[in-house]
Amino acid sequence: MNRLTKAVFVATLTVALIASYAAATITVVTPTRPLFIGVSYFITWSVSDPAPTTLGIIDIRNTDNNNITMIDDKANLTNPTHNKAWVVNVIPGNYFFEINDGSATVNSGIFQVIDRNSSSSDVPAPTGGNTGAATTPASPTTTGGNTGATTAATTTTPSKSGASILRSNLIGLFVGLGVVALVMIQLF
Incomplete structure (x- = not known):
């Protein structure tokens, strides 16, 4: 040569x-207050790459029993609004969202899912983990007749701390x- x-x-x-x-990173923006079963919320994320993978997988994982419920196996991660409406259809417990873009999986902070017809004391509060601090208020997309307080806060919490990444x-x-x-x- x-x-x-x-x-x-x-x-x-x-x-x-x-x-x-210098690959793209996805940050899940997640509710830190309880979500109510049967109520529609937006799962929101941000993407650092201007041309990320077109399709990805969004699911929700129960931290109590490690069960995974698929939300969307063909999520458009390039959607300019970076959100997906989802009606809460899982049992009460502690959860986090996962988004996989084909190269890596990122997690949201841990939050509770509560049956709106029972007291919130039926589900133990999340312990430790990526709960993050609330940054901006959000509300459900529809209340579905829920008479309880259903506002949620959002936080940007990647699966690992920024320092460790x-x-x-x-x-x-x-x-x-x-x-x-x-x-x-x-x-x-």
């Missing part, structure tokens, strides 16, 4: 490596750049 070919190879490898660590991405980036440096030393 001549020097120009080697330089082009190393530059291409470096750009590909950096691009792989950044740390793991930086470690991977530096390891990759180290490999590129070693290749450059060997080639030149």
